[in-house]
Amino acid sequence: xxxxxxxxxxxxxxxxxxxxxxxxxxxxxxxxxxxxxxxxxxxxxxxxxxxxxxxxxxxxxxxxxxxxxxxxxxxxxxxxxxxxxxxxxxxxxxxxxxxxxxxxxxxxxxxxxxxxxxxxxxxxxxxxxxxxxxxxxxxxxxxxxxxxxxxxxxxxxxxxxxxxxxxxxxxxxxxxxxxxxxxxxxxxxxxxxxxxxxxxxxxxxxxxxxxxxxxxxxxxxxxxxxxxxxxxxxxxxxxx
Amino acid sequence: xxxxxxxxxxxxxxxxxxxxxxxxxxxxxxxxxxxxxxxxxxxxxxxxxxxxxxxxxxxxxxxxxxxxxxxxxxxxxxxxxxxxxxxxxxxxxxxxxxxxxxxxxxxxxxxxxxxxxxxxxxxxxxxxxxxxxxxxxxxxxxxxxxxxxxxxxxxxxxxxxxxxxxxxxxxxxxxxxxxxxxxxxxxxxxxxxxxxxxxxxxxxxxxxxxxxxxxxxxxx
Amino acid sequence: xxxxxxxxxxxxxxxxxxxxxxxxxxxxxxxxxxxxxxxxxxxxxxxxxxxxxxxxxxxxxxxxxxxxxxxxxxxxxxxxxxxxxxxxxxxxxxxxxxxxxxxxxxxxxxxxxxxxxxxxxxxxxxxxxxxxxxxxxxxxxxxxxxxxxxxxxxxxxxxxxxxxxxxxxxxxxxxxxxxxxxxxxxxxxxxxxxxxxxxxxxxxxxxxxxxxxxxxxxxxxxxxxxxxxxxxxxxxxxxxxxxxxxxxxxxxxxxxxxxxxxxxxxxxxxxxxxxxxxxxx
Numbered sequence: 001x002x003x004x005x006x007x008x009x010x011x012x013x014x015x016x017x018x019x020x021x022x023x024x025x026x027x028x029x030x031x032x033x034x035x036x037x038x039x040x041x042x043x044x045x046x047x048x049x050x051x052x053x054x055x056x057x058x059x060x061x062x063x064x065x066x067x068x069x070x071x072x073x074x075x076x077x078x079x080x081x082x083x084x085x086x087x088x089x090x091x092x093x094x095x096x097x098x099x100x101x102x103x104x105x106x107x108x109x110x111x112x113x114x115x116x117x118x119x120x121x122x123x124x125x126x127x128x129x130x131x132x133x134x135x136x137x138x139x140x141x142x143x144x145x146x147x148x149x150x151x152x153x154x155x156x157x158x159x160x161x162x163x164x165x166x167x168x169x170x171x172x173x174x175x176x177x178x179x180x181x182x183x184x185x186x187x188x189x190x191x192x193x194x195x196x197x198x199x200x201x202x203x204x205x206x207x208x209x210x211x212x213x214x215x216x217x218x219x220x221x222x223x224x225x226x227x228x229x230x231x232x233x234x235x236x237x238x239x240x
Numbered sequence: 241x242x243x244x245x246x247x248x249x250x251x252x253x254x255x256x257x258x259x260x261x262x263x264x265x266x267x268x269x270x271x272x273x274x275x276x277x278x279x280x281x282x283x284x285x286x287x288x289x290x291x292x293x294x295x296x297x298x299x300x301x302x303x304x305x306x307x308x309x310x311x312x313x314x315x316x317x318x319x320x321x322x323x324x325x326x327x328x329x330x331x332x333x334x335x336x337x338x339x340x341x342x343x344x345x346x347x348x349x350x351x352x353x354x355x356x357x358x359x360x361x362x363x364x365x366x367x368x369x370x371x372x373x374x375x376x377x378x379x380x381x382x383x384x385x386x387x388x389x390x391x392x393x394x395x396x397x398x399x400x401x402x403x404x405x406x407x408x409x410x411x412x413x414x415x416x417x418x419x420x421x422x423x424x425x426x427x428x429x430x431x432x433x434x435x436x437x438x439x440x441x442x443x444x445x446x447x448x449x450x451x452x453x454x455x456x457x458x459x460x
Numbered sequence: 461x462x463x464x465x466x467x468x469x470x471x472x473x474x475x476x477x478x479x480x481x482x483x484x485x486x487x488x489x490x491x492x493x494x495x496x497x498x499x500x501x502x503x504x505x506x507x508x509x510x511x512x513x514x515x516x517x518x519x520x521x522x523x524x525x526x527x528x529x530x531x532x533x534x535x536x537x538x539x540x541x542x543x544x545x546x547x548x549x550x551x552x553x554x555x556x557x558x559x560x561x562x563x564x565x566x567x568x569x570x571x572x573x574x575x576x577x578x579x580x581x582x583x584x585x586x587x588x589x590x591x592x593x594x595x596x597x598x599x600x601x602x603x604x605x606x607x608x609x610x611x612x613x614x615x616x617x618x619x620x621x622x623x624x625x626x627x628x629x630x631x632x633x634x635x636x637x638x639x640x641x642x643x644x645x646x647x648x649x650x651x652x653x654x655x656x657x658x659x660x661x662x663x664x665x666x667x668x669x670x671x672x673x674x675x676x677x678x679x680x681x682x683x684x685x686x687x688x689x690x691x692x693x694x695x696x697x698x699x700x701x702x703x704x705x706x707x708x709x710x711x712x713x714x715x716x717x718x719x720x721x722x723x724x725x726x727x728x729x730x731x732x733x734x735x736x737x738x739x740x741x
Contacts, residue, residue, distance in 0.1 A: 050363050077369035087364035091383050101368040104378055146364075153368055256634065318649050327654050330639070410616070410639035410650065419555060420640050423620025424633075426582050428559040 001026045001157060001188050002047065007056035009042055016042045018212035020056070024157075029189045031199035031220070034209035035235055040192045043209065044161050047190065048079045060157070077105060080150030084162040086142040088134040088149070094121070095130040098149045106153065113152075120148040124178050140171030147178055158182065160191040196239060200224055208232045249430040253421045260414035261438050267331065267413065268400040271338030272346075275399070276392070278339065279346025286351055297347070304344030310405050313337045317409050330411040334403065342399050349391045353384035386457055393450035397443050404439070414438055509547040509702075511536060512557035513571040516643035519668050519726050520572040520692075523551065531726040535589060536570045536694075538718045543709035554620060554643070561697050568702065569695040572662065574622040576690070584700055587707050587740035588691030589714070591732070593682060594626040595666035597651065598658040600677040607686035609658075614639060616647035616656035623661040626687050652676060662690075664727065691739055711740070 002024040009017035016039045024030050032040045045051040047058060049065055049072050058065050065075050088097050098117035102108045108116070121127045124144040134142055143163055150158060160179065164172045176198050183189060183202045193199065199206050200220045207217040208229070216229045224240070227233045285297030304312065317333035328336075357380055365375040404415035418435035422428050513528060515521045521530040528549050540547050549570070552560065560566040561583060574592070575585045598604050610630045617624040619640035627638050639656055641647040647659045648669055659666075666680040694710075696703050713719050714733050723731040 048367055050367055073369045073371055076367055079367075081364070081367040083360060083364060083367075085358075085360050087358075087360040089361060089365075089379055089383075091386070100378060101365070101370060104374050105369040150368070318653055322653050330650075330655060408642050408646070410641050410655070412636065416640070419619050420634075422555055422558065423624060423640060426558050426562070426579055426620070428555070428562055 001028070001061060002190070003057075003059040003062075004047070005057045005059070007043070007046060007058060008054045009039075009046055009051065010054045016212055017046070017054075020212075020214055022207065022214060022217070024188060024190060026188055027186045029183045029187075029191065029202055029204045030207060031203035031205070032190065032192045032207045032209060033194070033196070033199060033235075033239075034215075038209045039212045040209045041161055044081075044159050044190060044192050047159055048076050048081055050081070073105070077153045078155050079157045079159060080153055080155035081159045082143070082146050082150055082161065082163045084165050086134075086139070086146045086166070088142055088146060090134055093131050093133055094126065094137070094145050097134065097145060098152045101149065102152050117148070117152060120151055121145075123151075123181075124148045125174075138171060139167045140174045143167065143171075143175045144178055147175075147182075151182075157188045157190070160189065160193065162192055162194065164193065164195055194239065196224070196236075208235065210235070246425070246427060246430055249421055249425055249427060250434050253417060253431060253434070256417040256420070257414060257434055257438060260412060260417040261442065263331065263412060264400065264403050264414040264439075265442065267335045267338060267403050267406065267411070268396065270335045271342050271399050271403070272392075272396045274335075274339035275342030275346045275395070278343035280350050282343055283347035283350035283354075286347060287354070301344045301347055304341050305348075309337070309341055309402050310408060312341060313405055313409060316340075330406065330409040331413075333409060334406040334411045334413070338399055338403060341402075342395055345395050345398075346392065349388050349395065350384070352391075353388040354380055356387055357383055389450065389454055389457065393446070393453075396450075397446055400442060400446065401439060506545055509540065509545050509567040510560075510565070511540075511547050511549050512552045512560055512566045512569045513549065514554040514557060514643065515551040516645045517572050517662075517665055518672075519664065521551075521570070531590075531722060532570045532572060534722045534725070535713070535719065538713045538722065539706060539709045542712055542718075543705050554618070558620065561695060564697040564700075567696070568700070568706070571695075572665075572692050573695045574690045575693045576622065576625070578625075579695065582698060584696040584698055584703050585693040586696070586703060586710055588693050588736055589710060589719070590692035591689055591735055591739070592662045592664060592692060593684065593689050594623055594660055594687040595663045595680045595682050596658050596660055597648070597666050597669065597678050597680045599651065600679055602657060602679075604658065604679075604681060606681070607683040610660070613637065613657040614655065616641060616650045616659040618642070618644045618647055618661065621661070622690055623659075627660040630686060648673075648676075651678070691736075711737075 004020055004022045007017055007020040008015065020043060032043065034040045042051055046053050047060075053066055060075055060079060063070055063075065065072060089100070092100060095114065095117055098120060099110070099113040102113040102116065103110060118127060118130060121130055124147060126141060126144055126148070129137060129141065129145075134145065137145065163179070164175050167175065172195070176195060179189070179191070179198070180202055191198070191203070203220045205217060206220045206223045208215050208223065208227075210231050216223065216227065216232045223232065224236065227236055282297050282300055286294050286301065288294040313334065316337045317328070317330060321328040321333055321336065361379055362375050365379045370378070403413055406413045407416035407419055410416065414435055418431045421431035513521045513532065515523045515528045515530075517530075519530050521528055521532045523529070528551050533549060536547070536549060554571070557566065557569045557571060561569055572590070573579075575588060579585070596604060596607065596610065607630050610627060615627045615631065615638050617627050617638060617640055619642065621644075623644070624638065624640060628635065631637060639650065641650060644659070644661050644665055647656070647661070650656045651659050663682065670678055670680050694706060714736060719733060720731055723729070
C-alpha cells in the first residue's frame with residue numbers, strides 16, 4: 001500500500017530524515033513513536049508530500065508520488081491526514097468544512113455531499129453540531145470533525161500526526177475511540193503519537209524512530225515488553 | 241480671529257463645494273478600486289520567494305510608500321504622464337497617482353491579511369487534494385478579505401483626505417474650491433471651515449458604512 | 461498603572477515643549493544676520509517684526525539656495541533698516557500669509573501684493589512701491605494678440621492673485637476655464653504641460669519667465685485696454701499701527717535713491733519714482 005525507499009529530508013543543512021525505508025500493508029495500522037525531533041512527524045508529512053522530499057522515493061499503491069506524471073492532488077485524495085492543531089476552516093460551519101472539499105475536489109453535488117457529511121458526523125458523534133462554527137467546539141470535537149473531513153474524501157490511507165497532543169486529557173479518549181473504530185473497519189493507518197496505550201492496543205506494528213533513523217520496529221507487544229535496542233529501552237523507560 | 245462669519249461666501253460657493261465634493265468622492269473611489277486590483281497583484285508579486293522575481297514589486301512598494309504623495313503627484317502630472325500621453329488632465333493625473341499610491345498600501349494590507357492566517361489551514365486543504373488555486377479561492381482569500389476590511393477602510397479614508405492634494409495641480413476637487421473662495425475674498429475662516437466640514441461628513445459616513453459592513457460580515 | 465500613564469504623558473509634553481523651543485531658537489538665529497548688528501542693541505525695545513511672503517514670484521521674491529531673495533527682499537531690508545526694526549522674512553506661502561495677516565499673527569506681507577479695493581476691506585496697505593500691469597503668456601504659435609483671445613481657452617493663474625482677477629474680468633468669475641494654481645511657477649509648468657493655454661500674471665514675472673526660459677518657446681503680450689495698471693504695496697492687518705512708520709521709511713528710501721539702486725539691480729532700468737510718489741498722494 002505504502003512503500004518508502006531510501007527517503008531523505010533536509011531543512012537547509014539540517015538532515016531530519018536519514019535514509020528511511022519501510023513498507024505499510026493494506027489494512028495495517030502502523031504506530032510511529034520516538035522522542036521529539038526524531039523526525040517522525042516529518043516522515044509522516046513526506047508521505048503525502050505536504051513536505052517536499054529531498055531524496056528517495058515514496059510509492060502509494062505503486063505510484064511514485066514525486067514522479068513527473070503524478071498528479072499529487074489525486075494522490076492526496078487517497079491519503080487523508082489529521083493534524084495536531086485540527087486545522088479546521090474557521091469561516092465555514094462544521095458541515096461546510098466537510099462538504100467543501102467534497103464539492104471542490106470530488107465535484108460531488110451539494111445534496112450528495114451534505115448527505116455524506118451528515119453520515120460522517122453521525123459516525124464521529126457530532127451530527128448535532130453540523131451548523132455551528134468550529135470556534136464553538138471543544139478540542140476533542142474539533143479533532144473528530146477533522147477526522148470526518150478527511151474521511152469525506154473516501155481515502156484508502158489515513159495519516160495521523162499527533163492527533164491527541166493538543167487536547168486536554170479528558171478529551172483524548174473520544175478521539176482515540178474514533179480512531180480505534182476506523183482501525184477496526186480495516187483502514188490503513190499510519191499514526192504518529194505519544195499514546196503508548198493506543199499503540200499497544202490498536203497497532204499492528206510499532207516503529208521507533210530516533211535522530212532521523214528507524215531504530216527498531218516490530219510487533220507492539222515485542223517492542224514494549226522486550227525492546228532490543230538500547231535507545232528504544234531508554235525512550236520507553238521514560239514514557240511508560 | 242475672524243470678526244464675523246460671512247455666510248454669503250458659503251452660500252455663493254456652495255454649488256462649487258458640492259461639485260468639488262463629488263469629484264473628491266469620484267477620484268477616491270477610482271483610486272481605491274484600481275488600488276485594490278493593482279495592489280492585489282503587487283502583494284502577490286511580493287510574496288514570490290525568489291528575489292529576482294519579487295524585487296520589482298518590493299521596489300514599487302518602497303517607492304510609493306517611501307516618497308511624499310505630493311511629490312508623486314507632481315512627478316506624474318508634470319513628467320511621467322506627459323512623457324507617455326499627449327494630454328493628461330489634472331483630474332486624470334490625480335486619479336492615476338492615487339491609484340498607484342494606494343496600490344502600494346493595499347499590497348501590504350493584502351500580504352499581511354494572507355500572512356496572518358496560520359499555515360496549518362492551507363496544509364490541511366492541500367492534504368484534502370485541493371489545488372493551490374482552490375486553497376486560495378476557498379480557504380485563504382475569504383478569511384484574508386475579512387481581515388482586510390478594517391485596514392482597507394482606513395486606506396480609503398486616508399485616500400479621500402489625501403485627494404485634497406489635487407488642488408495643487410488645479411484638479412477642481414473640494415479643497416481646490418475652498419482655496420478659490422479664499423483667493424477671491426481673502427477671508428480664510430468661511431471657506432476652510434466649510435471644506436473641513438465636507439471632508440468630515442465624508443469620512444464619518446465612510447467610517448459608519450465600514451463599521452456596518454464589518455458587523456454584517458462578522459459571522460463567527 | 462495610573463502613575464505610569466501620567467508620567468508618560470508629562471514626558472511626551474516636555475518633549476514637545478523642547479522641540480518647540482529648539483524650533484524657535486533656530487528661527488531666531490536665522491534673522492540675526494539679516495540685520496545690521498549695531499542696530500540690534502539700539503532698538504532693543506522694538507519688537508522683531510514678522511514679515512510673510514510667497515517666494516515663488518521671481519524676480520520679486522524667490523528662493524536662492526534656501527534664502528529669500530529678490531526685489532521685495534532688498535527693498536524690505538532697506539525700509540526696515542531705515543525704520544529701525546529687526547525682522548524675520550518668512551516664506552509661508554500665499555494663502556497662509558493672507559490668513560496670518562487676517563488673524564494678526566504676522567506684522568505685514570511683502571510679496572508683490574497688488575493694492576485693490578477688495579483687499580482694502582480686510583487689510584491695510586502701505587504707499588505703493590511698484591507699478592505693474594498684467595501679461596498673457598502663451599506657447600509660441602498660439603497667436604494670441606489681445607485679452608479677447610482668452611475667451612474659451614484654459615487659463616492658468618495663481619490662486620487669489622490679481623492675475624486671477626484680471627483673467628476673470630475677461631471671461632467671468634468662477635469660470636471653470638480658469639485653473640487656479642498654488643504658485644505662478646506651477647502655473648507655468650501647467651502651460652508647458654498643456655494643462656492650460658495661457659497664463660495671466662504680472663508683467664515683471666512674465667518678462668522674467670520669458671527671458672529665463674528661452675527653450676520654453678513662450679511669448680508674452682500686454683493689453684493696456686483690458687488690464688489696467690496696478691500698484692504693489694506692503695499689506696498689513698486692518699488697523700495696524702505700523703503702517704505710518706513703514707510709509708515714512710518707504711518714502712525716505714524712494715526719495716534718497718536707495719529704491720532706484722535696488723530697482724536697477726533687479727530690473728536693469730531706472731524707475732519712474734514720480735509715478736509712485738504721485739500715486740501715494
